[in-house]
Amino acid sequence: MTVVLAIDTAAPRLQLALLRADGTIDTSIDDIATGHAEILFARIAALLARNGLSYENLDRIAMTTGPGSFTGLRIGLSAARGLGLALKLPVIGVPSLLAISLSAPKNLPIAVLLDARREEAYFQRFIPGAPDETPAILPMETARGLVPPGATLIQSPFVDIALLAQFAATADPAAFPPAPCYIRDADAKPQEKARIARTRAAS
Numbered sequence: 001m002t003v004v005l006a007i008d009t010a011a012p013r014l015q016l017a018l019l020r021a022d023g024t025i026d027t028s029i030d031d032i033a034t035g036h037a038e039i040l041f042a043r044i045a046a047l048l049a050r051n052g053l054s055y056e057n058l059d060r061i062a063m064t065t066g067p068g069s070f071t072g073l074r075i076g077l078s079a080a081r082g083l084g085l086a087l088k089l090p091v092i093g094v095p096s097l098l099a100i101s102l103s104a105p106k107n108l109p110i111a112v113l114l115d116a117r118r119e120e121a122y123f124q125r126f127i128p129g130a131p132d133e134t135p136a137i138l139p140m141e142t143a144r145g146l147v148p149p150g151a152t153l154i155q156s157p158f159v160d161i162a163l164l165a166q167f168a169a170t171a172d173p174a175a176f177p178p179a180p181c182y183i184r185d186a187d188a189k190p191q192e193k194a195r196i197a198r199t200r201a202a203s
Helices: 036-050 070-087 096-101 140-145 161-170
Strands: 004-008 014-019 025-030 060-064 091-094 110-115 120-127 136-139 152-154
Touching (some): 004 036, 014 161, 070 091, 096 161, 120 140, 136 140
Antiparallel strands (some): 014 025, 110 120, 120 136
16 A cells, blocks of 8 residues: 655645555644644654654655645645655646545536635536546536536535545556646736836946
8 A cells, every 4th residue: 555645734724644554544634724834844743753754754745736825835835846766756746626635426517616705606517536627616506506506516615635645656647747736826926127227326
């Protein structure tokens, strides 16, 4: 069995799961909106230690890629990619709406609809076993109207981190790169006006 460390920092939680070689899973969950960077590695170390493992025992790392908190995603993705590079391990990036859908029954259509503020929603539909479309940001009422009749509707932004670890154990790294899936552009934009060139003071 593959040993997997799963990380989720997209929602106002820090969630970790450790899938052990015997197939059992241990989790660590902190309800925090900010401050992921200050405790992330301490929580990972504690999770590994209480299971008698170290970083060297990991086979792969999984990470949610958004949409979600820009800051949280940057922190989590940087940590996951850094660990993968240092340990020479594959890093599995799972879009958050797909990760959220893992908790729904697999024999019914699924719709994930998350409040994106501004009367908008992150929205994606899934048929049993696979996404039915790419994730999108839509007006809230439009998204609600697109929920298929009889579908399982999920509106909680929180991933079942244990299911994410199980999913990542067999996911193809080439199909799930650890790249952010923001959907909506960041509110903070880089300055686009041309910079004024510095001139040397006259001597």
